[in-house]
Amino acid sequence: MTKRIESLKVIDNKPLKKDFFIIELESSRKLPEMKPGQFVQARIDGSQETFLRRPLSIHDVDFVRNTFRLLVQVVGKGTESFSKLNKGDSLNLIYPLGNSFTLPTKGARTLLVGGGCGIAPLLYLGRYLKSQGIIPDILLGFRNRDRILEYNDYEAVGNVFLTTEDGSAGEKGFVTSHSLLGKASYDKVFCCGPEMMMKAIAGWCRKNNTDCEVSLENLMGCGIGVCLCCVVDTVKGHLCTCTDGPVFNIKELKW
Amino acid sequence: MVKLGFSIGDLQFKNPVIAASGTFGYGSEFDDFLDVSRLGGIVVKGTTLEPREGNPYPRMAETASGMLNAVGLQNKGIDYFEKNIYPRLSEYNTNVIVNINGSCIDDYVALAERINKLDDIPAIELNISCPNVKMGGMVFGINPVSAREVIKAVRRVCIKKLIVKLSPNVTSIVEFAHISEEEGADSISLINTLLGMSVDVRSMKPSLSTITGGLSGPAIKPVALRMVWQVANAVNIPVIGIGGIMNSDDAIEFILAGASAIQVGTASFIDPQASVKILEGIENYLIAKGFSDIRDITGFLNCSK
Numbered sequence: 001m002t003k004r005i006e007s008l009k010v011i012d013n014k015p016l017k018k019d020f021f022i023i024e025l026e027s028s029r030k031l032p033e034m035k036p037g038q039f040v041q042a043r044i045d046g047s048q049e050t051f052l053r054r055p056l057s058i059h060d061v062d063f064v065r066n067t068f069r070l071l072v073q074v075v076g077k078g079t080e081s082f083s084k085l086n087k088g089d090s091l092n093l094i095y096p097l098g099n100s101f102t103l104p105t106k107g108a109r110t111l112l113v114g115g116g117c118g119i120a121p122l123l124y125l126g127r128y129l130k131s132q133g134i135i136p137d138i139l140l141g142f143r144n145r146d147r148i149l150e151y152n153d154y155e156a157v158g159n160v161f162l163t164t165e166d167g168s169a170g171e172k173g174f175v176t177s178h179s180l181l182g183k184a185s186y187d188k189v190f191c192c193g194p195e196m197m198m199k200a201i202a203g204w205c206r207k208n209n210t211d212c213e214v215s216l217e218n219l220m221g222c223g224i225g226v227c228l229c230c231v232v233d234t235v236k237g238h239l240c241t242c243t244d245g246p247v248f249n250i251k252e253l254k255w
Numbered sequence: 256m257v258k259l260g261f262s263i264g265d266l267q268f269k270n271p272v273i274a275a276s277g278t279f280g281y282g283s284e285f286d287d288f289l290d291v292s293r294l295g296g297i298v299v300k301g302t303t304l305e306p307r308e309g310n311p312y313p314r315m316a317e318t319a320s321g322m323l324n325a326v327g328l329q330n331k332g333i334d335y336f337e338k339n340i341y342p343r344l345s346e347y348n349t350n351v352i353v354n355i356n357g358s359c360i361d362d363y364v365a366l367a368e369r370i371n372k373l374d375d376i377p378a379i380e381l382n383i384s385c386p387n388v389k390m391g392g393m394v395f396g397i398n399p400v401s402a403r404e405v406i407k408a409v410r411r412v413c414i415k416k417l418i419v420k421l422s423p424n425v426t427s428i429v430e431f432a433h434i435s436e437e438e439g440a441d442s443i444s445l446i447n448t449l450l451g452m453s454v455d456v457r458s459m460k461p462s463l464s465t466i467t468g469g470l471s472g473p474a475i476k477p478v479a480l481r482m483v484w485q486v487a488n489a490v491n492i493p494v495i496g497i498g499g500i501m502n503s504d505d506a507i508e509f510i511l512a513g514a515s516a517i518q519v520g521t522a523s524f525i526d527p528q529a530s531v532k533i534l535e536g537i538e539n540y541l542i543a544k545g546f547s548d549i550r551d552i553t554g555f556l557n558c559s560k
Contacts, residue, residue, distance in 0.1 A: 003287040005528060043525065048320040051472060053525060094527065221315050221322065222524040226280035226300075228326045229315035238308050238329055 002032060003097060003224070007090040011067060013083070016149055019074035020117065021083050022059065025091060026067045034061050034068065035100030036125035037215055037247045041223035042070075042082060043092040050078040055220050055242070057120040057192075058096065060127065060153070071120035071149070097223050098246045101125050101190050101213055103132065108187040110136040112158065113175050113201050115193025119149060121215055125190060126157035137161065137184065141175035141197065144168045176200040186210050202250040212250045216241050257541045258548040259534075261295075261515045263442045263493050266377050266416045268295040268350055268516060271549060272506070272534040275497055275520035276301055276354035276380060276420075277326065279530075281340050282347055288527040293534065295516060296350035298380050299340070303356050304365055306332035310387060316453040316462035321472025321499070322521060323451055325465040327387040328356050333369050345375040352418065354380040358390040360408045367413040378415050381406065381440075384422030384447035386469045393447075396422040402431055406438040418495065421445040423475075423482055432486040432494075443486060444495035444518065446479045471521040473499040480512055487513025487554060501529065503536020510537075513554040 012024040041053040059071040074080045085091060101121075104110055110129060112122045119140055129136050136158040142148045145168035154160050162170025163178050171178050175197060181204060191201045192215040205212035218241040221227035225243035232241050234252045239245065259270035274282075274291075276298040282291045291297060309329030316323045330336075336353075344351045353376050357363040363381065370379050383402055385392030395401045406419055419435040421428055423446035435443050448469025453462035479498020487494045496514030500506050501522045509517050522529035537549070546552055 005288060005526070048473075050317070051320055051322060051525070052317050219313055219315055221324070222278075222527075224280075224284050224527065226278060226284050227315070227324065227524055228277075228309065228329050229313075229324055231309070231312050231314065231329070233312070238312075 003094060004032060005092070005094050007092045010085045010087055010089045010091055012087060013085050015083070018147055020149055021072055021074075023070045023072065023082060023085060023091070024067055025070070025093075026065075031061065031063060031066055031068065032096060034058055034096040036103075036128045037100040037121050038096040038098050039246060040070065040093040040095035041097060041220070044078050044081050045092070047077070047081065050076075050081065052221060053094065053223060054078045054082070055097075055217065055223055057215070058124055059120045060124045071117065073117035094223055098242060099244065101215075101247050102249075103128065104134065104188040106133055108134060109185065110134050111184075111186045111189045112136050112138045113141075113189060113191040113193070113197075114138070115141040115175060115197040116143070116147070118193030118197070118215070119154075121192055122190065123153055123157070126154060130157045135159065137180065137186075139163070139175050139178055139180060141193065142169075174200065176204055189213070191215070199255050202253070202255050205250060213247050214250060214253070215246045216248060217246065257538055257546065258550070259538060261493065261550070261553075263378065263416050263418070266350065270295040270534055270537075271510065271516035272530055272537070273298060273352075273495065273516055273518045274523065274530055275518035276382070278520040278523050281344065282351070283343065285523070285527055289531045292348040293531055294349050296352055297347070298352045298354050298518065299344070300330055301328045301354045301356045301382055301385065302330050302333055302336050302366065303328060304333055304362050306330065306335065311464040313462065313464055314468070316468070318451070318453055318470065318472075319474060321470055321474035323453055323463060323468035323470050324448070325387045325463045325468035327465070328385055328392070333366060337369070337373070341373055341375070350377050351375065352378045352380050354382050354420070356382045356385055356388070356392060358388075360405050362391065363405055363409050364412055367409045367415075371412070371414050376415065378418055378441075379413060380418045380420050380444060381409055382420050382447070384420050386422070386424065386448055386450045386467070387465060393422050393424060396431065396447075397425050399430055399434055403434050403438055406435055406440060410439040416441040418442040418444050420447055421486075422447050423478060424450050428482045429485050429489045432490050436490045436492055440492060442493045442495060443490065444497055445486060446475070446482055446498045449475050449478065471499070473501055473505075475499045476505060480508055483509055483514050484512040484556070500533065503533045503540060506533050506537055507540055507552070510549065510553055511556045513556070515553055
């Protein structure tokens with residue numbers, strides 16, 4: 001799959017609750033093939049403090065309109081600068097990067113689990129699964145009611161279940177304590193979110209003998225497998241999150 | 256057409272832009288972004304005799320105008336390199352240089368002997384300046400006695416062009432440049448990263464697993480430029496300038512200060528096309544200034560008042 005460097009046009013930048021926002025980008029060229037789970041490296045211009053690019057998940061792709069969206073949380077100065085982009089501005093990306101989720105076979109009972117900004121790559125994954133005739137259960141966890149991101153889009157591709165840590169919406173507790181996990185069984189689980197959450201889901205999957213893939217977000221330098229900064233310790237030794245990942249089967253990880 | 260070539264002894268380089276070790280993988284990672292064969296050379300990832308896992312994560316911290324790394328020479332070792340990487344490197348029409356590292360002098364010598372047998376590798380870069388390994392690396396490069404020993408031992412066996420990569424973490428880098436030249440180095444490249452550190456105030460912990468790491472990027476450019484200027488004025492072998500070069504003006508600063516060539520490092524992380532853009536920028540500069548040969552501006556720095 002060919003990677004490219006391109007300055008894309010910001011056609012929308014919509015603030016969501018708290019520190020979250022969705023940037024929609026349009027390419028002047030035909031979009032390359034992009035797979036669920038892949039990411040972009042976005043450049044920040046005009047700042048010495050934010051020297052490196054920032055890796056951002058591909059949230060959704062619309063090949064008809066030739067656009068795609070990034071769901072981003074402000075966590076520092078780099079992501080803050082992206083939140084201030086206006087319609088008509090441009091954003092320079094290296095993309096598409098990384099491997100992708102391994103798509104299950106038709107009829108597989110599939111669960112997507114996302115927490116916080118980790119829900120970002122699951123929408124495009126869900127949309128893809130739906131196009132393959134798989135309607136996944138989608139379990140989304142947030143800290144509280146105020147932090148729940150819009151999930152209408154998710155409802156269009158699967159059956160959405162919610163948890164909040166304080167019980168202000170959906171079931172109370174963490175995603176791992178949701179009653180769904182006590183009732184249903186799955187052939188495949190895909191998970192993206194805080195490391196604590198992914199480790200808990202990985203534990204549940206091991207216990208239930210369920211195949212599970214997680215998407216990691218290690219600190220990255222280059223995004224193309226040359227600086228070797230984003231490594232994760234695996235059964236095969238240190239692997240790059242940017243090129244060998246970001247998606248790893250939990251069997252590969254030393255969790 | 257302006258002439259951009261330079262040479263190390265009888266080894267010709269088509270232009271002075273070389274990709275720096277540890278920032279360019281083995282070239283193929285950049286095939287989607289540029290024609291690697293346009294570059295004067297590439298220095299592939301630091302290679303050791305045995306496979307190395309490198310240091311634990313986290314290995315990187317962003318700092319003002321730069322970054323710290325503590326990768327620690329992760330690589331698959333010379334056997335893997337020879338068998339799986341070397342065969343496809345010969346497809347590039349450019350000088351492919353291997354950066355070699357060891358824990359002891361015997362390691363360096365053994366690596367040099369292995370590279371001797373690889374026809375398509377015309378030069379080695381002797382890395383005595385990696386700050387991120389406990390044994391070897393910079394330990395050699397900051398002590399004049401051990402630096403001399405390792406260069407002498409490698410020179411004795413090495414039939415390729417020998418480039419010695421110097422550490423800036425010394426009181427007088429000129430002393431190490433003299434030692435390199437006296438012991439038969441064909442060229443000197445400088446600088447490797449500056450030893451630094453960063454603290455995460457939220458967790459109250461060091462940002463890097465190794466506490467200290469190597470600083471690169473534009474933050475180190477003035478230090479690198481000063482050292483290149485000092486060294487270029489002290490030795491008669493070609494000097495390759497490295498350190499925070501982000502664009503062609505940065506590169507030209509080093510060339511004016513006496514560097515015969517430059518290496519592009521961290522810049523390739525932010526813009527994978529940085530090296531070819533720098534090459535084009537140098538050419539345009541020469542044309543605009545009316546020079547027909549880059550050698551006409553090498554060391555041309557006008558220090559008169």
